[in-house]
Amino acid sequence: MTTPTATETPQQAALRLGCGTSQVGRCATCQSFCQRYGPGGSPLCPACKSGRPGV
Ligand SMILES: [Zn+2]
Structure with missing residues (x-):
């Protein structure tokens, strides 16, 4: 499974998470x-x- 979160954009994250970009934020830990x-x-x-956490 290759999920380079460092290069993921908020837009891509929103699609992955199934929510709006306004709901996307950085995890407090990782x-x-x-x-x-x-x-x-x-x-x-x-x-x-x-x-x-993280990797
Ligand atoms: Zn995390």
Whole structure:
């Protein structure tokens, strides 16, 4: 699985996450894009929420 989040744009992240670009933000822990805002948003990406940060 190749997901170079460093080169992912907010637009690509929004498509991947299935939310609007205005809801996309950086994960507080690993700085990758995640849905930070709006319904279902979280300051942590799913990986960090599950205790498996970043790579
Ligand atoms: Zn994260």
